[in-house]
Amino acid sequence: MTEPxxxxxxxxxxxxxxxxxxxxRFNFSEVALGYPADMAMAEASRCLQCKKxxxxxxxxxxxxxxxxxxxxxxxxxxxxxxxxxxxxxxxxVCGRVCPQEEQCEKTCVLVKKGGQIAIGRLERFAADWEASxxxxxxxxIPPATGRKVAVVGGGPAGLTVAGDLILRGxxxxxxxxxxxxxxxxxxxxxxxxLPKAIVxxxxxxxxxxxxxxxxxxxxxxxxxxxxxxKEYDAVFIGxxxxxxxxxxxxxxxxxxxxxANEYLTRMNLMKGFLFPEYDTPxxxxRKVAVVGGGxxxxxxxxxxxxxxxxxKIIYRRSRQELPARLEEVENAxxxxxxxxxxxxxxxxxxxxxxxxxQIEYLKMQLGEPDASGRRSPVPIxxxxxxxxxxxxxxxIGNSPNPMIPATTPGLQIGKKGNIVADEATGxxxxxxxxxxxxxxxxxxxxxxxxxxxxKAARSIHEYLSSLLLPIRFSAFRNGSISSLREAARCRxxxxxxxxxxxxxxxxxxxxxxxxxxxxxxESQHIIYGHHGKTAPPKIRVITESGGCxxxxxxxxx
Amino acid sequence: MxxxxxxxxxxxxxxxxxxxxxxxxxxxxxxxxxxxxADDDGERIPLSVSDWDAAAGTITLIFMEVGGTTGKLAAxxxxxxxxxxxxxxxxxxxxxxxxxxxxxxxxxxIGSIYPIARALKARGNKVITVMESRSSFLLYxxxxxKKVSDTLIVxxxxxxxxxxxxxxxxxxxxxxxxxxxxxxIVNGCTYLLKRASDMSRPYEMKTIVSLNPIMIDGTxxxxxxxxxxxxxxxxxxxxxxxxxxxxxxxxxLLQRRKTYIVEEEIVVTASRCEDHHAAxxxxxx
Numbered sequence: 001m002t003e004p005x006x007x008x009x010x011x012x013x014x015x016x017x018x019x020x021x022x023x024x025r026f027n028f029s030e031v032a033l034g035y036p037a038d039m040a041m042a043e044a045s046r047c048l049q050c051k052k053x054x055x056x057x058x059x060x061x062x063x064x065x066x067x068x069x070x071x072x073x074x075x076x077x078x079x080x081x082x083x084x085x086x087x088x089x090x091x092x093v094c095g096r097v098c099p100q101e102e103q104c105e106k107t108c109v110l111v112k113k114g115g116q117i118a119i120g121r122l123e124r125f126a127a128d129w130e131a132s133x134x135x136x137x138x139x140x141i142p143p144a145t146g147r148k149v150a151v152v153g154g155g156p157a158g159l160t161v162a163g164d165l166i167l168r169g170x171x172x173x174x175x176x177x178x179x180x181x182x183x184x185x186x187x188x189x190x191x192x193x194l195p196k197a198i199v200x201x202x203x204x205x206x207x208x209x210x211x212x213x214x215x216x217x218x219x220x221x222x223x224x225x226x227x228x229x230k231e232y233d234a235v236f237i238g239x240x241x242x243x244x245x246x247x248x249x250x251x252x253x254x255x256x257x258x259x260a261n262e263y264l265t266r267m268n269l270m271k272g273f274l275f276p277e278y279d280t281p282x283x284x285x286r287k288v289a290v291v292g293g294g295x296x297x298x299x300x301x302x303x304x305x306x307x308x309x310x311x312k313i314i315y316r317r318s319r320q321e322l323p324a325r326l327e328e329v330e331n332a333x334x335x336x337x338x339x340x341x342x343x344x345x346x347x348x349x350x351x352x353x354x355x356x357x358q359i360e361y362l363k364m365q366l367g368e369p370d371a372s373g374r375r376s377p378v379p380i381x382x383x384x385x386x387x388x389x390x391x392x393x394x395x396i397g398n399s400p401n402p403m404i405p406a407t408t409p410g411l412q413i414g415k416k417g418n419i420v421a422d423e424a425t426g427x428x429x430x431x432x433x434x435x436x437x438x439x440x441x442x443x444x445x446x447x448x449x450x451x452x453x454x455k456a457a458r459s460i461h462e463y464l465s466s467l468l469l470p471i472r473f474s475a476f477r478n479g480s481i482s483s484l485r486e487a488a489r490c491r492x493x494x495x496x497x498x499x500x501x502x503x504x505x506x507x508x509x510x511x512x513x514x515x516x517x518x519x520x521x522e523s524q525h526i527i528y529g530h531h532g533k534t535a536p537p538k539i540r541v542i543t544e545s546g547g548c549x550x551x552x553x554x555x556x557x
Numbered sequence: 558m559x560x561x562x563x564x565x566x567x568x569x570x571x572x573x574x575x576x577x578x579x580x581x582x583x584x585x586x587x588x589x590x591x592x593x594x595a596d597d598d599g600e601r602i603p604l605s606v607s608d609w610d611a612a613a614g615t616i617t618l619i620f621m622e623v624g625g626t627t628g629k630l631a632a633x634x635x636x637x638x639x640x641x642x643x644x645x646x647x648x649x650x651x652x653x654x655x656x657x658x659x660x661x662x663x664x665x666x667i668g669s670i671y672p673i674a675r676a677l678k679a680r681g682n683k684v685i686t687v688m689e690s691r692s693s694f695l696l697y698x699x700x701x702x703k704k705v706s707d708t709l710i711v712x713x714x715x716x717x718x719x720x721x722x723x724x725x726x727x728x729x730x731x732x733x734x735x736x737x738x739x740x741x742i743v744n745g746c747t748y749l750l751k752r753a754s755d756m757s758r759p760y761e762m763k764t765i766v767s768l769n770p771i772m773i774d775g776t777x778x779x780x781x782x783x784x785x786x787x788x789x790x791x792x793x794x795x796x797x798x799x800x801x802x803x804x805x806x807x808x809x810l811l812q813r814r815k816t817y818i819v820e821e822e823i824v825v826t827a828s829r830c831e832d833h834h835a836a837x838x839x840x841x842x
Binding site for chain 1: 581584594595598599600625626629640641642644645646773774776777778779780781783784785790792795806808809812813815816817820821823824
């Protein structure tokens with residue numbers, strides 16, 4: 001027998017089964033059906049397992065992509081989901097709504113040959129496999145640090161922060177303004193693209209990890225940020241989207257003109273498509289025009305179609321410039337959404353009862369590239385035309401949520417009403433306050449919000465670790481040396497960057513009668529001092545070099 | 558979840574509900590509102606808050622039964638839970654040293670103008686309260702208003718109590734007061750708000766109205782509550798609900814409030830018939 005030949009490149013990217021357009025345009029069930037196990041394994045085993053994986057560089061949350069793909073290829077699905085969840089607590093969501101073609105899959109070495117690994121589909125497969133097992137594996141959570149973090153907004157950014165910090169032993173509470181967690185995942189993205197059961201499953205997972213979830217609570221109104229800061233050590237603001245943008249053209253307040261946020265919220269959060277079984281009504285329009293070319297516009301148009309309308313997308317540039325994911329554009333086209341490119345509405349015309357009946361629009365042509373690098377649309381003079389409609393959905397974006405900016409003096413606010421935050425750390429101008437997601441950037445994607453949440457969580461954790469952290473050791477009641485050492489190592493692992501930084505902590509004994517301040521060095525020696533009260537003798541024994549980090553005295557104080 | 562502590566019909570078709578909501582009660586100020594959901598399938602609707610007790614952690618909601626959701630709310634009893642009570646939302650009514658303020662309330666707005674009158678009085682203003690209703694048997698909380706008003710005026714459409722007619726009679730009433738009115742604040746249905754604003758416009762008296770458009774989230778995200786005020790589009794949930802009544806585009810607001818009137822009818826008629834049929838089926842052997 002000869003040596004096995006070098007494996008031939010397999011460029012056959014496995015297509016994920018989908019509901020056919022003729023069927024799916026009449027239902028709200030998920031369009032994509034996901035890989036069956038054999039297909040997922042075949043797709044995964046195409047991965048070349050690059051030594052320096054470029055895909056990982058391009059992932060906002062730095063998932064170990066070759067790692068989990070390899071495990072899927074080997075049929076080790078529990079292993080794959082474990083690797084995914086090291087970095088991403090919402091894999092079922094990200095596998096569906098991340099723009100992989102712009103991120104991980106774009107830098108796959110096979111992309112040049114058109115055979116990039118379907119990373120998103122594999123991520124989704126692993127997450128769905130776990131959900132189908134009915135029970136999520138819960139990772140070990142380090143001992144409680146005694147620090148409390150408030151997360152404002154239960155959307156992708158907030159959920160990521162909560163997940164990251166709970167896994168580092170901090171107590172986390174999420175305050176959500178609406179009655180359901182998930183933010184845009186719940187109110188915005190339609191059922192046929194992201195089933196709400198999946199969002200519920202991922203939120204439930206955070207709950208099992210110990211995250212406290214409080215709904216119907218508007219930070220800024222129910223309680224001010226300043227008040228929250230009195231009770232919590234750090235606050236992350238991921239309040240998300242705010243006031244929807246309109247074009248400021250005549251007739252925008254006619255009945256039948258919706259913002260995308262309203263249209264989608266009625267449908268997804270309030271289950272309007274099940275009216276009157278659910279109480280929130282939605283109109284069954286006949287001719288709906290959606291203005292805009294992003295993912296949200298696609299969602300609105302496809303929703304309107306499923307409610308029985310002739311659904312059109314009106315976009316002022318051409319197909320090439322559409323900001324929506326190509327996959328979503330193709331899905332929309334297959335389902336029969338009509339695209340009116342190079343079209344700009346200039347006026348909505350209503351009937352005598354105040355309902356929109358027509359759009360007056362201009363035809364456009366593409367001129368010089370603008371600031372975004374895309375060719376800018378220029379109106380063609382005299383090209384005014386009328387289009388019959390009975391509803392218009394304006395999906396041209398929104399400003400950041402105004403609740404906290406409007407009620408928090410001292411917080412630096414940008415020109416567009418956004419909270420100003422450091423890009424690398426999410427730190428805002430206010431002490432102990434971080435922010436990320438749409439409230440900082442304006443309308444963007446789920447994964448960018450998650451990436452911002454990940455960075456902020458890291459920075460929050462660093463900050464919390466730099467504090468004297470009270471730790472409650474139940475095992476330490478007896479004061480044995482080994483248990484303190486073990487606890488200290490534990491802190492080392494979760495403290496600082498990979499434990500390299502000395503972590504400072506405060507030991508609160510079970511009875512809380514002794515406040516002992518200890519300090520862990522790289523040598524893993526425990527230096528300790530105590531502040532105020534007398535430490536129990538057994539702790540003194542283990543001191544290898546003295547000094548109180550609070551009193552700054554050498555020896556015992 | 559918020560527990561209903563007491564629930565009663567204060568007058569026919571208008572209900573009062575005391576609800577356990579300590580976080581809201583601790584923060585709320587006159588003129589603010591809450592978003593309420595009756596049950597898990599329920600619609601989110603805004604309701605004005607008519608009174609509160611921060612120490613007891615309760616708020617009082619007064620609402621009129623007009624459609625599906627308010628019907629559901631009206632059917633709830635003490636001890637039941639509301640799926641959602643979130644707030645306080647909106648910007649509080651401005652309580653300043655105005656001099657003499659006329660507080661006009663109609664139907665559910667009689668309830669929501671009460672904390673405003675109380676706060677204005679406490680601030681040292683002269684308060685003239687005007688209660689407007691179709692008939693004397695629809696008036697409530699007169700005893701409460703007596704305590705916080707310098708003058709209490711009643712207008713009924715049928716003349717069964719106080720002045721006969723509606724709020725457009727306010728100018729002649731004002732003449733009898735013998736003192737100028739510096740500000741008018743109006744709570745109630747859109748027609749009352751509009752009429753009151755039309756009434757005061759010729760006299761150039763500052764008129765503040767608490768608008769009540771359709772809302773969903775109530776936090777400035779969905780944009781359904783947009784109203785045109787002084788040619789500018791405003792979002793009533795975060796920029797309001799109080800606006801200058803002389804600048805509001807009333808026609809547009811009235812139209813937008815009717816957006817779902819057909820669906821509202823479906824709910825009211827469909828559910829009642831089904832209930833009726835079910836009841837009949839149960840009675841059959």
